[in-house]
């Protein structure tokens with residue numbers, strides 16, 4: 517027995533020495549890598565072996581993590597988070613370098629669990645010819661001339677959400693997720709999605725959405741496992757819709773029709789799986805982003821009564837012109853809401869719901885005498901740029917008038933930049949303009965409870981999704 521114990525202790529001791537030795541070796545190799553020819557590694561700390569600075573990132577507001585390191589090390593710095601060595605870049609010039617001028621050296625990168633859930637053929641996982649061809653098609657189906665046709669339906673959808681909120685206290689984020697989902701469905705399926713199918717689609721989509729940010733263990737009972745199964749049902753549903761449209765020869769101008777009609781040079785078309793991955797991918801890209809910016813917008817309007825009053829005056833003029841809402845909004849009216857538009861731009865800047873882009877270097881890259889090693893994650897930090905006083909004076913102040921003049925090039929990146937920049941940006945802005953029009957002309961709202969804390973899911977929103985009590989104008993909220 518004692519011999520066995522001795523052997524066991526010996527093994528534990530040897531294992532311990534092996535771990536210590538590996539750590540020392542790793543640290544030594546990192547030290548050596550500081551100089552690679554004449555290139556230096558960016559300044560910064562790689563934190564503890566294996567865990568890096570992950571703990572520091574998650575034990576505080578992530579924006580403080582990024583901002584404090586930028587203050588200490590400058591516009592480019594290295595770190596190690598979530599198991600990856602990373603280089604973070606906080607200047608407009610660096611963001612342009614990664615996303616535009618040298619974009620071919622940086623590929624998009626996402627955790628495998630997310631790629632499995634959304635579907636590997638979704639647009640944003642790709643680079644090169646497949647991405648470029650799909651991108652052309654998505655751009656055209658989300659261009660202003662296409663989305664202006666959706667205006668009446670977007671208006672009805674905003675009205676429906678507000679009606680269901682009337683007289684109740686609801687978390688704004690949850691309520692607005694329904695609105696952004698409805699608009700996403702409109703953009704993808706046009707008006708051709710029958711109610712029964714829409715409900716089945718929503719039911720399964722909600723399960724996928726719930727599992728998306730959960731721990732990725734694929735068992736029947738885990739949220740991720742349930743999400744994977746719901747995702748597969750969504751695939752089946754989409755296959756049915758595609759089959760039906762093909763049988764009826766029912767082509768429209770919506771995104772699904774564009775995906776179905778797509779042909780490559782040899783005349784090959786997208787498989788049902790590729791179509792489904794892109795439909796689900798687009799909904800994911802559209803829903804939480806738009807809902808969280810709108811949630812912040814409500815908070816900013818609530819915090820700035822004078823601005824709210826001015827926005828209301830701008831919108832009331834249009835509302836009255838339309839017979840107090842009896843006639844629908846027109847496209848030209850959407851284009852003449854200058855103050856509301858600037859409030860939206862300032863909300864996008866202040867909230868910076870997508871704080872950074874995520875890429876991976878496909879080769880060793882030099883940036884301003886620093887080495888970005890192949891395989892490292894590379895993150896242009898949009899939020900740091902949006903909150904830098906060199907580009908936006910008094911950056912913590914909510915001031916839409918700063919958009920009276922255009923921001924300096926590459927300093928305003930709420931929708932990213934380059935070949936992966938958001939193709940849905942016009943649709944997102946249209947939704948926000950329509951929503952604000954309806955909200956301020958017909959309703960009064962009151963934010964309930966804490967208004968300072970922020971939660972991440974993963975996009976930042978005010979705590980509890982900003983509970984708001986809403987009622988028709990003229991009635992007490």
Ligand code: HEM
Pocket residue numbers: 624639640641651658700703797798801802803805806809869870873874929930931932933935936937938939940941943944
């Ligand atoms: C306020 C709302 C939105 C914000 C802030 C936003 C922001 C962004 C950003 C920053 C990117 C670039 C990510 C990167 O470079 O890695 C992006 C990409 C994307 N967005 Fe949006 N987005 C919004 C709404 C939408 C909407 C409404 C749609 C679709 C209807 C959409 C579809 C997409 C797609 C498909 C991509 C990937 C493009 C590609 O990889 O080529 N987004 N979005």
